[in-house]
Amino acid sequence: MNFFTFDVRKILFVIFAIGLPLLLVNLQRKSEDTLLVLKPFTLASGLVQKAYSSFSAGVRGTTGLYLDLIDIKKENRLLLNENQELRAQLGALTELRLENERLNSLLQFKQRSEMELLAARVIGKDLLPDHNTITINRGSAQGVNRHMAVITVGGVVGYVFRVETHTARILLLTDRYTAIDAIVQRSRARGIVEGTGGDDGRMRYLRRDEDVIVGDLIVTSGLDNIFPKGFPVGTVISVNKSRYGMTQEVGLRPVLNPSSLEEVFVVLNANHEEFAAEELASHLKSTEALEATEVSDL
């Protein structure tokens, strides 16, 4: 075969093989649009991709939802635990706040009062249900003696009947063995307040002709300098005059529930302090406000 003899078909094939891609490259460079010939393919592949994508998105969504549920469960458990912890903390903080309010009220009372007072915490109650006594965390080492009065901001609690070195037992106003010298604030009628073993008390040895009506406030007489004079004991709820006899019996409700107390004051020295009616009213109001706050918080 001669050197210069060319097979035209081969040359055309080579030109076509090189030229067509060049032409396509050139055409693509010139235009951003998809080639018309490629359109069906791109359209088809696009549709297939979209179908795959939708399918995979669905699968991914379901799997994700399932995985999320596991996570949500874990998260929910964590949040519940956290919620419980926070609730416990809130309870403790509320308790602290209430204690703070109570102590603040006691402190204010102590600062205002001329009496020598010793603050004490209630740490126990009586062994028998038929007796109303409490134990406090102060004893003879802190100067507590028998028959010392025990009060709180709102009124009389009782008095000390047994003293140990670091503790003392208090006979509450409502105990059957309690006897406190008291007067009716309005008429100054004098008698002895006794407990009944329940939540109420009674006033005995009041002369038959003394003026007592339901709603009267009974206060301490202060004659023995154990209790301050004029300190609230209870409110009259009934007056019984028997057909015969020289005295009348008065039922009373203590101004405070002595069995629900947490902090009290032991009166080391009453210093003959006397509570006026206005002062009493402010005491009672502040106690009621404090109790109302506690109830609303609960």
Place this chain on the structure above:
Amino acid sequence: MRELGLISTNYVLFVIILVLLTSLQCSLWMQLLGSFPPPQTWIPFVVYAALYRRPAESLALAALLTLAATSLSAIPLGLFLMLNLLLVGFIVLFKERIYWPGSTYFVLVCGSSVILFSLLHLSLSWMIEFNPIRHYHLFDWTLGSLLTMLIGFPLYRLLNWIDHLTQKELPTEAGAQWL
């Protein structure tokens, strides 16, 4: 001499456990559960003394237990002593008629004793006290009785164990100690 030591150990252990339990009743119970009626924790000790000791010894042990418990109440020592000794007497009399060994009997007697003690207290209060009991804490008595029965089971085991530890033998038949 050794026997005396064992008896003393037995009594001392009884008193220590009694003091721990009664203090728990008066202090911890109140702080945790407020005014919810507690079990009468000293009753099982008195019942145990009455059931598993000779009569004279049961009276002595009951008196000792009363001395240990009385500091936690306003009740006068004489009255409390009288009540507990009466309780021992009633239990001993009851035991002579109906008795079977085991913790169930002990627990039932404990529960009944709480009610009996309250009734005896009420009666004696009306007989000898100037300002007698006027409020009948029926709810406290009932719940106290049930809770005392509940603590009766473990206490029976514990007191039994102390008896074994100090080589005290339990009578197994009614009235065996009388023979």
